[in-house]
Amino acid sequence: MTQSDFVPVTVLKRDAFSETISGHLADRPDRRVAFRKLEGLPWWSRPIARFLARREARALKAVQGIAGCPVLISADRRGIMRDWSEGTPLQLAQPAEAAFYRDARRLLREMRRRGVTHNDVAKPQNWLMTPEGRAAVIDFQLASVHRRRGVLFRTMAREDLRHLLKQKRAYAPGLLTASQHRMLTRKSLPTRIWMATAKPIYNFVTRRLFDWSDGEGTEDRLEREGPRIAAALDARADVTGHYTCAFPLPGRGSGLYTFAETGTGPEALRPDLPAGVPEHLQCVPRLPRDAGGTIDAALLSLIAANRLDEVEARLQAEPELRPVADVVLAGRLNLTDRILR
Structure with missing residues (x-):
């Protein structure tokens, strides 16, 4: 499958590291797909963009077959093409049913069995509720594929779960169990170190250089x-x-x-x-x-x-x-x- 097989319809977003476009396959107008385009980027962002794209492609290959994960179609230097993930972002769906959160935990558990951590499920827009009421995740740019199941892997997997519980606390707080409440209040040691040291630098780079600060003013x-x-x-x-x-x-x-x-x-x-x-x-x-x-x-x-x-x-x-x-x-x-x- 090549980029020439892709018919663009709508530009969904654009930043320094990629342009995401929805469309369909040339010979299958009924098959909706998403294409993360890497061409035409600023010279200074290309190495970072390609690094992130390689991470995403590797993670998507690792999670193929897991219900709720995007289906990878192709990946090369021009970009990543995947099937469109049908669903409503969490901040709009605001699921209050226990079945959704059980399915979301199932999804993280199956990813963990493949050695994959998502690392960006703190964003509600990266969670979808499918038309069937099931959980799905998108945007694997920051995902990791771990060869070893050591401390780093276990810590990152725990953080994925903790961030899911934060979504549950936001939209269905009455469903949280006592142990889940405790998990939310107990950040892991690596997370506490990150928050105290690297996070301020990360915030400066993402919010001041690449991202958007708050809406004050x-x-x-x-x-x-x-x-x-x-x-x-x-x-x-x-x-x-x-x-x-x-x-x-x-x-x-x-x-x-x-x-x-x-x-x-x-x-x-x-x-x-x-x-x-x-x-x-x-x-x-x-x-x-x-x-x-x-x-x-x-x-x-x-x-x-x-x-x-x-x-x-x-x-x-x-x-x-x-x-x-x-x-x-x-x-x-x-x-x-x-x-x-």
């Missing part, structure tokens, strides 16, 4: 800059509607994202706007609106934050929004999968 920016953006766009006869919201911005907390309903392009609007804001200005022929004509601010906020799972849930519930929303989605400017914290 978001409302202040909207209150300060929002009216100026609105006034500038209201003064233009060729803009028939607009909406501005916050979105995660690399290393600087949050940025402002403005959607403008207009037949012109952003280069024509920028001279009338305050210098440097908004960070993203997307011009669209139509904005999604409700039956009364009010702009659907909630849907646009989800698109600005690139929260595609939640967007899709809205569109499935309200299919009349899809024709307009699909056009906005296709041209969206924020392709990170981060969220404001």
Whole structure:
């Protein structure tokens, strides 16, 4: 299977280390797949990106056949292709049934038998609830395949389980047993050392250099800059509607994202706007609106934050929004999968 067999449909996210695209196989339009593309990356990130891709491919090969793990199709220097994992991210599904958490433990147990630890299940978006109510995991970039079942392996496997229990505490706290409560309060010694030494450095690199800091100041920016953006766009006869919201911005907390309903392009609007804001200005022929004509601010906020799972849930519930929303989605400017914290 080669990249030429892949038909891209939607860019899901993009960062310095890869671009993730959903699509289907050329000869099987009914088979939805995901492709982590490694081409076109900045020169400085390529060695890290290829290192992470090799880890992911190795881990995916090791977990093939485990229910709830992605099915690997191909992996080479251009990227990794896998079957699409159907399901709802944990922060949306919020499972409250004991059966889900039993199945999630089964999944981690089977991975452990293969010598694999995921190492990133602290993120709820890496857990899925399948349409059948079972557990699935995605994003194996940080996963490890262990040749020896020594202290390091046992510690990392324990941390995977502890992070699953943290998800259980968040969404179904009443299901936690006494022993699980104790496990949550007792970090392993390597974890405590990591938290005290390496974690601050890790946070600096990921949050200051590659990631997004918290959302502090978001409302202040909207209150300060929002009216100026609105006034500038209201003064233009060729803009028939607009909406501005916050979105995660690399290393600087949050940025402002403005959607403008207009037949012109952003280069024509920028001279009338305050210098440097908004960070993203997307011009669209139509904005999604409700039956009364009010702009659907909630849907646009989800698109600005690139929260595609939640967007899709809205569109499935309200299919009349899809024709307009699909056009906005296709041209969206924020392709990170981060969220404001």
